[in-house]
Amino acid sequence: MTRDMTHGPIFAPLVKFTIPLILGQILQLTYNAVDGVIAGRCIGPEALAAIGTSNPVMTLILLFTNGLCLGSGLLASNHFGAKDAEALQRQIWTGFCAGAVFSALVAALIFLGAPLILTTLYVDKSILYIATNYLRITTSGLVFSFAYGYFASMLRALGDSASPLFFLSLSAALNIAGDILLVVVLNLGTNGAAISTAACECLSAILCGIYIYVKFPIFRIRRGLFRIDIRALKQTLSYGITSAMQQSSVQAGKLVIQGFVNTLGVSGTAAFSAVNRTDDFAIVPEQNIAHAMSTMMAQNEGAGLENRVNLVFKAGLMLELGFGLSVGLALFFAARPVMMFFTKDPAVLDSGAAYLRLIAFMYPLPAFTNCIQGYFRGIGDMKITLVSSVLNMAARCGAAWAAILIGRFTFSALPWSYFAGWAAMCAFEVPLLLRKIRARRIVS
Numbered sequence: 001m002t003r004d005m006t007h008g009p010i011f012a013p014l015v016k017f018t019i020p021l022i023l024g025q026i027l028q029l030t031y032n033a034v035d036g037v038i039a040g041r042c043i044g045p046e047a048l049a050a051i052g053t054s055n056p057v058m059t060l061i062l063l064f065t066n067g068l069c070l071g072s073g074l075l076a077s078n079h080f081g082a083k084d085a086e087a088l089q090r091q092i093w094t095g096f097c098a099g100a101v102f103s104a105l106v107a108a109l110i111f112l113g114a115p116l117i118l119t120t121l122y123v124d125k126s127i128l129y130i131a132t133n134y135l136r137i138t139t140s141g142l143v144f145s146f147a148y149g150y151f152a153s154m155l156r157a158l159g160d161s162a163s164p165l166f167f168l169s170l171s172a173a174l175n176i177a178g179d180i181l182l183v184v185v186l187n188l189g190t191n192g193a194a195i196s197t198a199a200c201e202c203l204s205a206i207l208c209g210i211y212i213y214v215k216f217p218i219f220r221i222r223r224g225l226f227r228i229d230i231r232a233l234k235q236t237l238s239y240g241i242t243s244a245m246q247q248s249s250v251q252a253g254k255l256v257i258q259g260f261v262n263t264l265g266v267s268g269t270a271a272f273s274a275v276n277r278t279d280d281f282a283i284v285p286e287q288n289i290a291h292a293m294s295t296m297m298a299q300n301e302g303a304g305l306e307n308r309v310n311l312v313f314k315a316g317l318m319l320e321l322g323f324g325l326s327v328g329l330a331l332f333f334a335a336r337p338v339m340m341f342f343t344k345d346p347a348v349l350d351s352g353a354a355y356l357r358l359i360a361f362m363y364p365l366p367a368f369t370n371c372i373q374g375y376f377r378g379i380g381d382m383k384i385t386l387v388s389s390v391l392n393m394a395a396r397c398g399a400a401w402a403a404i405l406i407g408r409f410t411f412s413a414l415p416w417s418y419f420a421g422w423a424a425m426c427a428f429e430v431p432l433l434l435r436k437i438r439a440r441r442i443v444s
Contacts, residue, residue, distance in 0.1 A: 006081055006303040011315045014292055018319070020161040021288035024152070026281060027165070027172040036277055038179050039190055040342045045270045047190050048343065050130040052273020053123050053262060056255045058138050061106055065146040067246060068099045070291070072236055073153035074298045074377060080158055081302030085218065092219060095236045096150055103146040110139045121255065122262040124269070134194045141198030148205035151212055154219070156295055163215075164208055171204035242382035246373075246389045253393030253421070260404045261411050267345070271352040272411050274342035278356060282331055285323040286367045289316055290374030297378025310437060313375045317368075324367025332360035351412045359415035365422040372429045381436070388429045396421030 036055075040048035072095035079088040110117070114135045115128070123131055152164035175196050182192025212219045254276070261272045293316035300308045331338070335356035339349050369392075376384045399417030403409045 006300050006305060006308070010296075010308070010311050011318075014289075014296060014312065014315050015319065017156075017159070017161050017296065018285075018289050018292040020165045021156070021292055022285050024161075024165045024168050025284045025288055027168045034176050034179050034193075036273060037341055038183050039193055040270070040274070041344070042184055043189060045266060045343065045345055045348065046127050047130065048273055049124070049266045049269040050127040050190055051134055051193065052276070053118065053121065053127070053258065053269055054131045054135040054138070055273070056258045056276075057110070057117055057121075057135055060252060060255055061110065061139075061142065062145055062149075063250070064245075065099060065103055065106075065142070066149050068095070068102065068236075068241070069146070069149040069153040070294075070377070071238075071242065071382070072099070072150065073157040074294060074380070075235055076154055076157035077295050077298035078302035078380075081299035089218065091236065092154055094233050096147075098233060098236055099146050099150055100143060103143045107139050107142040110142075111136050114139075121259045124262065124266055127266065130190050134190045137191060137194035138197055141201040144198075144202040144205040148201065148208055151205070151208045155212060155216075156291075157298075158216070158218075159295075159299070161292070163211065167204045167207040167211065170207070171200040174203065175200040238382075242386050246382065246386040249386070249389045249393050253396050256393075256397045257400045257414065257417070260400055261414075263404070264411060267347050268351070268411050270343065270345070271348040271355070274339055274348065275352050275355045275359075277342070278331070278338050279359065282327050282363065283366060283370075285327060286320055286363075286370045289319045289323065290370040290377075292316070293371070293374035294377040297375065298380070301379055309379060312378070313371070313437075316374060317371050320367040320371040321364060324364040328360040328363035331363075332357055335360070354412040355415060358412070359418060362415060362419050362422070365419065365426070369422055369425045369429065372433050375433065376429075376436075379436075384429065384432055388425045391428050392421040392425040394421075395424035 036048055036051050039051050076088055076091050079091060114132045118128060118131050155163050178196030179193050182188045182196050186192060262269050293312055296312045297309045336353040339352040343349060373385050396417050399420040400414055403413050403417055
């Protein structure tokens, strides 16, 4: 069901639109988290470390393709808000073709270059073979991962954030069952976990594709539009690549930090794998409030309702800060029980819990920065989101390098490097935000 968000109340529809996004990303993260939990508890720290050190590479690629989906979705939201059905159909087909070709090429490159990539990240030789196989198998599902992400982005652009959740829920449940069968029962180790993940990503893409073709006539491209539209392609690449670079720059920074952490040995790598999974879950509400804001703003931007765009930003800011404070408080008290989901090793458990307790105090900062990112994406100013993300990662990586390789601190001190990145982001974005809001208010 499509939803026009260019009129009516703002706060309640924003919350309603955000909740399925949050649940959907939690389920998406469950794929890899289940792999880590089952591997860490049923196979051992080496398996947890191997999966953990492979995941940042795969996540980097997924975030790049998700950025293409996000950029295409924002353009689609604009066309939907402007009631331009023909432009919307051109955007749907052109964006899908461009992303599918890109995903297939990247999957082939990662499959061939997996050993070199992991060696460059200082992966311990004792887990290199396991990590390589895991990365290659999960990469085989990249085209399907893109397809699901694209279909979901198009549905969200039309105001439907609930439909993709059903298919992802089914896929996540099957992934848990598949991990138990292939890893625990059939004893296929990390290869079994990777096969289960790739197969379930394929399933969610196919089911979602069938659903939108049957349910939404606007996705049935007419004969005259069944081609790559050059103008639409240029717009898609302009929005999509900038958004993809912004999305992937965050993971690129994590990948660099992963390399620093890998110098601490298997125990440090295993602990970092566990806290990264936990941190990903904790940030989910903040990220998806921002995505919901962007979609709602883009529809109103397409309709020319600038004052309503600012009202959406204010509502989103209230939600962001509320979630940031709540999640941080919960994680502070639950740090050790959370780590116990991943491992029983005392050293890994203690260092991971110390990391989580420290970073819990900092979650209002990414809540604020995510809100600002959502605002600039919603009005189509993608360059600011890219530059601010690069500044964030540059400050974060520099601080992590100083802490681990120079200061010889353990990785539990890394939250301070994250704080440095978020602070740099705020210093760049806040003046631009205030200037942009003031200028748009004068014009309107």
